[in-house]
Amino acid sequence: MAAHPRKGFEVAIVGGGVCGLTCAVALQKAGVPVRLFEAAPAFGEIGAGIGIGPNAVRVLKDIGVLDAILQKTGEGDLRARGFVYHPGVGEHRAVYTTPAEDPVDRGIGMHRAVFLNALVSIVDPSVSQFNKRCVSVAESPTNPKRVLLSFLDGTTHEADIVLGADGIKSSVRKYVLGGIDDRLAFSNTVAYRALIPYVKLKAAGFRTDLVEVPACFVGPSKHLIVFPIKNDEIVNVVAFSARYDTPIGAVKLPDGAAWVQEVTREEVQQEYKGWGPDVSILIDHMPERPSKWSIHVVHPPLESYVKGRVALLGDAAHGMLPHLGAGAGQGIEDAYLLARLLSHPDTSIDNMEEVLRAYTKVRQPRAQMVWDRSYRIGRIYDGNGPHGVDWDYIGEGLDGMFHSVWRHGLNDDFEAAVRALREGRAFPADNGP
Template structure:
């Protein structure tokens, strides 16, 4: 528990916003979460709870909930697009912890329920933030209401209104990458009658089908009751930047025509209008994430492409770092801007490096058929015996960098270093 309780206003009730509410709420701060939408809805599909996120969620008392709603992957099978031939098997490195996969709605609900169970956390829907006073700080809602705070967190996503105002931009649009994704979730009942498909949903395995300019990642979720698929491809049909936009199944079928016959069996089971379509967008690295007593977090400052499965994890790291720094005994209302500078220093370079890794992994997975692809596939065949993994998600050095990081431990180190600098300055 913090020695000084602050009033924390969080703009946005997504995974990053609710994680910040849990972290700050458990520390004893007065937390108000403001959400545009009229209700807290269940959207999206599967995502990965990597070890760097799970260790934080465990400290927040959420491990049993996460485990009961998820599957712990044991390995990832890499398959060729045209015939499903097994190119390689990459065991999941569990030296940093299990690699869980979960429905996004289950993770969000776990964070939301944990937050609102705290007496010092409130979530308000239908509360659109229009402007922010970065120094006061305060936010003004569409209704005209002004809400004052000690600190404001902008967790309002890739289309962040707070980011646009912080940077003084007249126009601040996400940048399309040229790729898009289909997201599909199938129930066990649809797959269990076919032996090939039943094996997919029964096994604690991730499967990557890789081919020219596109790939598919799939795995069971919800304790093997659902099968989740994300299908990444060139954005030839002008998708929306939305978790909830739907498209016709025919678009998916046409995009992956000629791929593995097992995939074609899966596609045949997908109901019409049950395909989520998502434009993959990014944002150039920002000059700053902070201004006055306001800090951005999650997609508002470092939107992640899904190629190393770190979008949710990086938002949770931001939330853990911010709540830990804010709850230090040395943090006062007067030095909040300096504390936010510590957050930016500790988090910005790391998050942007992971953004870069995700971008590079796309090229490795989407190689057109040819000599480079054949050399890549030769490396995949050696992965099980400890060879180099062309998929950066499974690369040991990348795993150490991404999964081995502890946001709260680093926050403590940053605070200790600041204390040492203050002592040195007085000598």
């Protein structure tokens, strides 16, 4: 992405997770002044793996951070994404493999902290401030064209544009929704997560090959996603368990209940009682107290990710079920489009509201398509798809699911947004993309 002369406006990003940091790096590299406000005392990620799909890998390459990430992971190369699917109960024969032979379908599986640290090493340290939990967003009382951020520590900050990358529990989303956030919903799905040394699994007789392509063990109302990270030394396991007897959002966690908690390994063993040999080995090798996540999503979908000069990205905008391994990837696409549009030579302090409207117009349908697919694919994995638990037909439901997520052209969103801006006369008509 080419750098442009410094813009006469400043962007403030709320939240320094994967999406906020990607956006900060992309804006910084494109010459747009940016500040980042993070609630935690330092950048940090949870102890778990993350799969970055080919679409997001292309963004990371274009903004010039892919090499730094690959260096940190020690992988040196991209891997096939997608899965080999195995029934989780009984014999784990392979019933379907996501077609991903084409090099354009390659992605990365890595430790989340490694990914975040690679981004942190690139972002200018002077742009980030910590212990800054945003508690409210409002128009500036002195200049209605500027946005005022207030933080829990009593301080404030004014910026021309605010980007809310503050995750699923976003405080910025409330502003975009006009004061009431009624879109945060429990997904009726929990996930048990663990990192396990591969050597221990093999010693215990684990036979499914994970090195070439990650594995997905499917079964009634439950499935497990399993892939190696750290040069195949560590296996990342996410074991999902879902309810399908009630719509998303109908059940709420009790007030004050933790979304992430440590549970006993016995609880997970009980959930997967009677499953096949490799699943039992995985669960038996989880730590004594694995973490259990009550997964929340943004639902019903936001009509717009933008209000005035404030825009949402990442989970704040479209937190989704993780079944396509694409949630962060969608946030990375958001970050890319925002950085390209805000650094566009025709973007100025006078047309930035139109620019943000073009961003949401293009990104909302794409991210929502991925949200819908993530939900649908989870149902198929859990035996609630058109062929139920007849796993020999699982491929019919899965065929093509990943490709429209992975093969999205990097420039398509950008060109569509610029076209809309030219048609709406926010940008001059004759300048090309």
